[in-house]
Structures are given as structure tokens and as C-alpha cells.
Amino acid sequence: MARPALGRTTARPEEVGRPRIAHLDRDRSLVTAAQADPARFESLYRKYVAQVFNYAVYELRDHHEAEDATERTFLSALTNLHRFEERARPDDGEGASTFRVWLFQIARNVVAERRRARRRRPETPLETALEAADPHDLEHAAVVRDEASAAWRAVGRLDGDRRRAVVLRFVHEMSTAEIAGILDRSEGAVRVLLHRALRSVAGDLRRDGR
């Protein structure tokens, strides 16, 4: 990658001229194993498949498209794993994972491509499709209730990176540094994004009277 995954663009003075050493990446051993033996990529896949799928559902609002995006994300990650370079450092925080940031960067690219394709070929959004679901399908009805919640709708009304920042923060519980790495912004910019998004959602919920 051309830039550090956790949002910094320059090395600190004390780091210049010596190699970076990652101590804390929680995925480091799994990544190293998968780079040596691609069959061991399955551990990383099992660990993150739900997160990537969840992110794709929030972005695409369509379960089938989310499955497709998830598949493309992991296939891309597997075939590009040899290019991945660990960059987490001790003060990136306990458990910081640049692999997760890298994986979500891929997911973000895949989702963006799906959205471009969708603009060329408009389809029914999730909410409309769910309303037309079989009324006797209880599992589906539960999904309708969940996804039609005020919070879900308010987040859906946020635009672009505000929505992504909220989802990464509140659903995936990522740190500001990780979100900055995924969205390719500074940490300060992510803080402002989140703050404005929170204000927007608060206003939306107030207008909804909920």
C-alpha cells in the first residue's frame, strides 16, 4: 500500500532509518501463516466474514448484493495477500489490526464498484423489497422490523463517508485510527465526520418523533 493503513502519512523522527516492527497486531500470526500457506487464510476469513458482510449490507442495503461483495472482497484479499504488509505499531493501540483496515479498504472498493454498477442498472432498494415480502415468513418479518428501525433508516439517510464512519464506529466498534485508514482520511477529519453524522442522526430522530 502506498500509505500507512492507520492513517499516518509520515514516519516519526525516531523511526527514520530503521525498520518498523509491529508488536501488537492481533492478526499478525494468522496473516503470516496465510502468506506462507494460502490454505490457512480460512482463519482470517472466519474471523472477518460477518463483519465484511455486515458492512456490505449497510452500504448496499441488499443481502444478495452484500453476499456478492463479500465474496469478491475475500477473493481479492486472498489473491493479494502476498502484497499485504503489516504496519501496526504499539501506540496504534492494543489489538490494532492493519489487516482489518486493509480488508475493509478492499471491501470499500468492491462496494463502490457495486454502487457504480447499480447506478447504471437501478434496482429496488431493500426497504421496498422487504415491504413486499411474504407476510407469513416470520424470519423475514423480524428482519423487516429490525431494518425498518428508526436508527437504521436515519443512518441510511447519511451520505457517503458519514454513513461509513458511523457504521464502522457503532457497528464494527473500530477506533478512529482504523476508520481513518479505511476511509483514507486523517483522524481529525474522521472525528469531524462522526460528530456531524451524530448531529444529523440526532436531528433526524427528533424529526421522526422517536
Add this chain to the structure above:
Amino acid sequence: MRPGVLGGEPDIEALIVDRYLESLLARRPTDPSGVAADLRATAQRLTAELPRHHPSFRFEEALAARLAAVAGRIEAGELVDLPIALDARERADERAGLARPVVIGGVITSAALSIAGAAFVAWRRSHPPLAPMSRAVRAVARMRPV
């Protein structure tokens, strides 16, 4: 931009809210007095109410099998498609404004019309199709008064 609740810079308010969110997600909420009440309530709602979607077991297992097959191909040294690399190149092309005009046969046309396409059209014109119906349609078209 509206001022922060502390009356200071909005960036400072964003920083305070961010620290509050960090503590909220760490399940160790700090003193929330610096954060507006409506933002606190909204943050708590989002934390509690946003649904988590999980892929179906069937999908998860099918993808695991596909990844295992691809891993086997990588291990065997076969070339595997790199869709993301292509996507990145597409985006770079978009930024560079690749939809620039291309000159084909003295006519400025769009990049969407490839040189191969132009060559095919030229070849087609010089080689009429063999199907009788196609020849008949062309013959009728040629006879039609302009």
C-alpha cells in the same frame, strides 16, 4: 458551522465527542458532561439499536469452499484473477479522464469505440454476411430511395 457546546472550536467538540464514543464502545463511559445530551442519547441508541447482519451458514460455507479452491490454485502456482487490482486501475483511469477522444479513420470518436470494433465494422462492410435473409435486407436497403 455552529459552535461547539463548550463554545469553542467545532474541532474541539468533535474531539470531546470522539473521546466519549471511545469510552462508550470500551464499556467504560467517561464523564459525559462535555457532550450535548442529544448526542449522548443518539450515540447510545446507535450502539444499541443498529442491527448486525450475519451471512447465512450456507453462503459462509460455500464461500469457504471457493476460497479453499482458490488457495489450492495459488499454492499450485496458477495465475488467479485479481479483481481489486483491476478496480483500482479503473478508478485511476477515471481520475485521469480516460474518456478522452480517439482518432479513428479521421473521425474523432469516443474511447468507448475500440480500434478492434472499428476494424470489425470495416471488415464487415467488405464481407457481406452469407445468410440469405441478411443479404436480402441489405439489397432492399440499397434500393431504398434516400
